[in-house]
Amino acid sequence: MGADTILFCGFSLHAWITIVTVLGMFSILLFTKWRSDLVFLGAIGVLYVTGVLDAKEAFSGFSNTSVVTVGVLFVVVAGLMHTGVLQCIVRYLLGSPNSYSKAVIRLMIPVAVLSSFLSNTTVVSLFVNIVKMWAKKLNISPSKLLIPLSYASGMGGVCTLIGTPPNLIISGLYEENTGEAMNILATTIPGLFCLAVGVLSVIAMRRLLPDRKAPESAFESTNDYTVELQVPSDNPYIGQTLGEVGLFHVKGGSLIEMHHFDEIPLPITEDEPIMGGDHLVYAGQIDELIEVAYTHKLVSADHHVFSIKELDGYSKLRTAYVTFGSSLIGKTIGGSSFEKDNNVMLAAVARRGERINEAPRNVVLQAGDTLLLVCPKHINVNMSSLEDDLRFFDSDAVPNVGYGTIVSTAIMIAMVVLSALNVLPLLQCAFLAAAAMLICRCCNMEQAMRAINWDILMVFAGSAVLGLAIQHTGIAERLANGILNVCGTNPIVVMTAICLVATFATEFISNTAAGAMFFPIMFEAAEKLGYEPYPFLIALMISVSSSFATPIGSPTHMLVYAPGGYRFSDFMRIGLLMNIIILAANIFIVNIVYPLTPLP
Numbered sequence: 255m256g257a258d259t260i261l262f263c264g265f266s267l268h269a270w271i272t273i274v275t276v277l278g279m280f281s282i283l284l285f286t287k288w289r290s291d292l293v294f295l296g297a298i299g300v301l302y303v304t305g306v307l308d309a310k311e312a313f314s315g316f317s318n319t320s321v322v323t324v325g326v327l328f329v330v331v332a333g334l335m336h337t338g339v340l341q342c343i344v345r346y347l348l349g350s351p352n353s354y355s356k357a358v359i360r361l362m363i364p365v366a367v368l369s370s371f372l373s374n375t376t377v378v379s380l381f382v383n384i385v386k387m388w389a390k391k392l393n394i395s396p397s398k399l400l401i402p403l404s405y406a407s408g409m410g411g412v413c414t415l416i417g418t419p420p421n422l423i424i425s426g427l428y429e430e431n432t433g434e435a436m437n438i439l440a441t442t443i444p445g446l447f448c449l450a451v452g453v454l455s456v457i458a459m460r461r462l463l464p465d466r467k468a469p470e471s472a473f474e475s476t477n478d479y480t481v482e483l484q485v486p487s488d489n490p491y492i493g494q495t496l497g498e499v500g501l502f503h504v505k506g507g508s509l510i511e512m513h514h515f516d517e518i519p520l521p522i523t524e525d526e527p528i529m530g531g532d533h534l535v536y537a538g539q540i541d542e543l544i545e546v547a548y549t550h551k552l553v554s555a556d557h558h559v560f561s562i563k564e565l566d567g568y569s570k571l572r573t574a575y576v577t578f579g580s581s582l583i584g585k586t587i588g589g590s591s592f593e594k595d596n597n598v599m600l601a602a603v604a605r606r607g608e609r610i611n612e613a614p615r616n617v618v619l620q621a622g623d624t625l626l627l628v629c630p631k632h633i634n635v636n637m638s639s640l641e642d643d644l645r646f647f648d649s650d651a652v653p654n655v656g657y658g659t660i661v662s663t664a665i666m667i668a669m670v671v672l673s674a675l676n677v678l679p680l681l682q683c684a685f686l687a688a689a690a691m692l693i694c695r696c697c698n699m700e701q702a703m704r705a706i707n708w709d710i711l712m713v714f715a716g717s718a719v720l721g722l723a724i725q726h727t728g729i730a731e732r733l734a735n736g737i738l739n740v741c742g743t744n745p746i747v748v749m750t751a752i753c754l755v756a757t758f759a760t761e762f763i764s765n766t767a768a769g770a771m772f773f774p775i776m777f778e779a780a781e782k783l784g785y786e787p788y789p790f791l792i793a794l795m796i797s798v799s800s801s802f803a804t805p806i807g808s809p810t811h812m813l814v815y816a817p818g819g820y821r822f823s824d825f826m827r828i829g830l831l832m833n834i835i836i837l838a839a840n841i842f843i844v845n846i847v848y849p850l851t852p853l854p
Contacts (some may be wrong), residue, residue, distance in 0.1 A: 260815075263359070263667060263727070265729065265732065266727060266728060268304070268305070268306045268727045269727040269728055269729050269732075271301070271304050271306050271400075272301065272306055272720075272723045272724060272727050272729060272820055273729065275297050275300045275301060275306075275723075276297070276720060276724075276771070278297075279293055279294070279296070279297045279720075280762070281700055283763070283764075288707070289709065290521050290707040290709065290712075290713050290764070291708070291710075291712035291713055294713050294715070294716025294717070294767075295710055295712060295716060296312070297716060297719075297720065298312055298315070298715075298716055298719050301720075301723050306483050306723055306726075306727060307719070307722065307723055307726070310546070311719070311722055311723075311726070312719060313719075314718070314719065314722065315360060315714070315718040315719040316715045317427055317716070318423075318714075318715065318718045319426050319429075319681050320419075320422040320423050320425065320426030320427075320683060320714070321423075321426075321714045321715050321720070322420055323416070323426075323680060323681045323684050324422055324710070324714055325392065325706055325711050326681070326684040326685055326687075326688050326704040327373075327610045327688075327770070328373075328414060328702075328705045328707060329685055329688035329690050329691060329692070329697070329702045329705060330411075330665070330666065330669065330684065330687045330691055331372050331373055332691070332696075332697045332702050332704075332705035333377055333662045333664050333665065333688075333691030333692075333694075333696035333697045333702075334372065334663075334666060334696075335376065335697075335705075336658075336695045336696060336697040336701055337658035337659045337661070337662040337697075338658075338659050339381055339659050339662055339663055341457055343575060344434060347364045348359065348360055348361065348384070348388050348740065349390070350391070350451075351392070354394060354457075354460060354841060355457045357392055357394065357811045358402050358453065358456055358457050358460075359401065359457075360534040361381075361385065361399060361402060361403060361406065361454060362402055362403070362405070362406035362449075362452075362453050362456070363406075363407040363449075364454070365377060365378075365381060365407055365410060366406045366407070366409055366410025366413070366449050366559055367410060369406070369407040369408075369417055369483050370409070370410045370411065370413040370414045370442075370445075370453075371414060371416060371417060371666065371670065372417075373408075374407035374408060374410065374411045374417070374418065374809075374810050375809050375810055375813065377407050378403060378407050378810040378813045378814065379813060380557065381403055382400065382403070382813060382814060382817050383806065383817075385399050385400060385403055386817060388402075388513065388648060395465045395466060395516050396466075396818055396819075397463065397465060397466035397818040397819055397820060397824070398460070398463050398465065398685070399812065400814035400817060400818040400820075401463055401818065401820070401824070401825070401828065402456045402463075403810075403814060403815045404808065404810040404813070405452060405456065405704065405802060405813050405832065406449075406452075406453075406800075407810045408799055408800070408801065408808055408810060409445070409449045409452045409799075409800075409836070410445075410449060411799055412437060412441050412444075412445040412795055412796045412800075413441060413442050413445030414438055414441065414442060414445075414670075415436060415439075415441065415680065416438060416680070416684075417445075417668075418797055418799050419710075419714055419766045419769075420765045420766050420768070420769030420770075420795060420798045421441060421769075421799075423714065423717060423718060423721075423766055423769045423770050423773070424769050424770075424773050424794060424795050424798075425440070425791075425795075426718070427718070427721060427763075427770070427773045427774075427777075428773075428777075428787070428788075428791055429756075431777060432787075434598075435679065435680075436535050436788075437673075437674060437676065438670065438673040438674050438680055439674050439778070440792060441792055441795055441796065443839065443843070443847050444792060444793075444796060444843045444844050444847055444848075445796065446801075447839060447843040448796055448836050448839045448840055448843065451835060451836065452832065452835075452836060452839075455832060455835050455836075456828075456832075457829075459828055459831060459832075462822075462827045462828040462831070463828055464818075464820065464821070464822075464824040464827070466470035466819035466820060466824070472660065473757070475755035478597055481535070481536050481543045481544070481547075481599075481601055481602075481614075482529065482533060482534070482537070482588075482600075482614070482615050483530040483533070483534050483535075483546075483547050483552040484532065484533050484534070484536045484552060484553050485528055485529065485530055485533075485552060486530065486533070486551065486552070486553050487530040487531065488530075488531065489528070489550075489551050489552070490551065491550065491551070492528055492529060492530050493528065493529075494525065494527070494528055494541075495525050495526060495527055495528065496509070496522070496523075496524055496525075496526050496528060496585065497523075497524025497525060498527065499528065499550065500550070501546070501550060502522075502523075502524045503524075504536065504542070504543070505542050505545075505546070507568060509522060509534060510535055511530065511533070511534070511536070512526060512532065512534055512535070512547065513534075514529060514531035514532055514535070516699060523824040530836055534552065541694075545603060553652060567698075572626075572627050573620065573624060573625070573626060573627075573818035574624075574625045574644040574819060575623070575624055575625070575644065575645045575817065576619050576620065576621055576622060576623045576624075576643070576644060576816070577621065577643060577645050577812065577816075580621065580643040580644070581643055582643050582644075583619055583620060584617045584618060584619070584620075585618065585619060586615060586616055586618055586619070586802065587600045587614065587615045587617075587619070588615030598627045599627065600614045600615055600616050600625060600626070600627060600720030601618065601626045601627065602625075602626040603612065603617045603619070603623055603624070603625055603626070604623070604624040604626070605620065605623050605624070606724045607620070609666075609807060612801060614730060621815075621816075621821075622815055622816040623816070624816060625644070637744045645813065645816070656696065658694070658696050661694045661696060662694070662696040665687050665690045665691060665694070665696070666687065666710075667762070668687070669683045669684065669686070669687035670683075672686075694770045703804060707768045713764060713767070714766055716767075717764065717766045717767040717769070717770035717771075718770050720767065720770055720771060721769075721770030721771055721773050721774055724771055724775075725773075725774035725775050725777075725778075727844075729774075730774030730775045730777070730778045731778050733773055733775050733778075734778035734779040734782055734784070737751055737752060737775070737779055738779060738782060738783070743783060745780070745783050745790075745850050746783050746845060746850075748779050748783060748840065749776075749789075749790050749793055749841060749844075749845075750837070750841050752772060752775060752776050752779060752790075752794070752797075753793050753794060753796075753837060753840065754796035754797075754837060755772075756768055756794060756797040756798050757797045757798070757800050757801070757836075757837055758833070759771075759772070759798075760797075760798045760800070760801045760807060761801050761803050761804045761806075761807040761833075762804065762806065762807065763801050765798045765801060765807075769794065769795070769798040772794055772797075772798065773791070773794065776790050776791060776794045777790070777791070783854065784852055784853050785850050785851060785852055785853060786850070786851040786852075786853060787840065788848060788851075789844050789845065789848035789849070789850060791841055791853075792844050792847075792848055793841060796836070796840045796844070797800040797837065797840060800832075800833060800836045800837065800840070801833075802825070802828070802829035802830075802832040802833050803825055803826050803829030803830045803832070803833055804822070804825055804829065804837070805820065805822060805825050807825075807829075811825065
């Protein structure tokens with residue numbers, strides 16, 4: 255007998271291999287810092303080596319039209335970004351509302367509309383810093399607006415097939431199984447209804463949104479920053495005392511620590527001699543302390559090649575946030591080569607809006623910590639090399655708004671219209687739009703290639719393969735039968751049950767992976783009930799993108815987590831209720847717009 259015919263507890267050997275692989279993969283993603291693309295690639299490898307899938311099936315995700323469409327759309331978005339379309343829209347949208355309710359509406363509606371056609375991560379990244387400044391202008395805590403910002407991007411993304419990857423994955427799998435393509439606007443009416451319900455819910459539950467102090471508030475006053483500096487070996491003041499050269503009493507600050515290599519003299523006095531390699535830790539006004547570094551020929555404490563030339567240009571302050579999964583978590587900046595590798599100096603660390611009162615390079619970093627970095631004045635920190643560890647929200651790259659803005663907007667609109675009217679398939683429209691962006695110089699080839707996120711594409715491809723394995727090994731059929739045994743034969747009850755599980759599953763796993771995993775289960779359940787799967791899958795699309803209760807449920811939640819000064823529980827307070835409310839709205843509207851139709 256083959257492996258597929260040997261049954262254990264109702265599942266074949268290949269099914270158990272798939273189950274263990276999926277559970278193992280998500281355990282690794284939840285409890286380790288391994289790269290998600292490599293984890294998904296490893297899962298594909300296991301399924302191929304064990305014979306669960308043949309070579310064609312195991313690597314079919316890389317030729318999946320939905321995955322290719324997502325990759326091409328990255329280029330289209332690059333054209334919009336580099337011609338200033340998003341910046342132009344933001345400039346004229348927010349205004350000066352006179353109440354919190356109006357502010358939420360002015361924020362969530364345009365963010366949702368933009369996220370319907372663009373990457374929601376891109377949209378939120380653009381809005382975060384703007385919303386923080388806007389909140390200060392309106393005298394509203396940023397934490398009251400940043401969660402609604404993230405929610406709006408997720409709810410807006412489900413309004414079109416191109417707004418969020420799970421929609422493309424599910425629609426692509428539907429086309430493979432039925433031969434029928436979904437319209438790009440298939441989810442628009444249900445999505446807009448859920449968005450309206452979501453906006454009203456946020457306003458009604460505003461008291462559940464935390465009133466946190468923004469991390470930057472710890473940096474608004476420059477009092478009591480700590481800066482660690484080092485005496486280079488060619489410093490002209492070596493051999494003199496701290497008091498003689500004016501390093502004991504400094505303008506705007508005070509010396510709190512001094513290290514003679516491994517020795518820490520206590521107490522520190524004016525008569526302490528200065529030696530090459532000494533570390534001096536000051537607390538006080540950041541601008542005054544940086545001036546001390548210049549005037550006394552001191553350098554960043556991390557540098558090992560000591561030269562006065564290293565002082566040149568340190569005058570620009572930038573704020574960054576430690577991301578979830580960052581390699582810096584659990585480490586100190588002083589214990590790594592981070593400063594030297596990136597040509598920066600750590601000036602201060604804040605946590606949950608409060609500055610940490612110790613030498614910043616000795617602080618053990620946590621996810622969400624805010625770092626104040628002293629960067630070269632005329633050289634930008636290479637954000638692309640740091641994006642896995644830090645997130646900057648003060649980019650100087652502001653594109654010019656002009657002719658290219660109009661052209662890229664026209665290209666985007668043409669792509670959507672041609673696809674919506676079924677003139678051309680979505681993938682062909684996306685290829686034409688990407689080519690037009692390059693031909694019209696909305697972005698250049700280098701910018702286009704940089705915009706393609708290969709890690710995300712690997713996750714999408716892996717998700718599609720996992721869905722295929724779940725379907726081919728009979729897991730989907732068994733689970734569908736189990737759900738029917740528990741829920742009976744009422745199609746709305748079955749639809750609700752699967753969407754409920756999918757909604758909470760996507761709080762902990764990628765929404766793309768959740769979409770691919772639950773597609774075969776929902777498809778099998780619909781067919782066993784004797785109904786067309788189409789409305790069931792529309793409901794599933796909305797459910798797997800409705801992650802509101804944990805910051806790890808969506809990349810956009812992680813983008814606002816640190817800037818809002820949030821705690822993990824802040825998302826759960828309002829998010830659990832939002833999950834239930836949007837689920838109810840989803841089931842209600844889908845069954846009105848797409849009435850259940852029996853199979854012929």
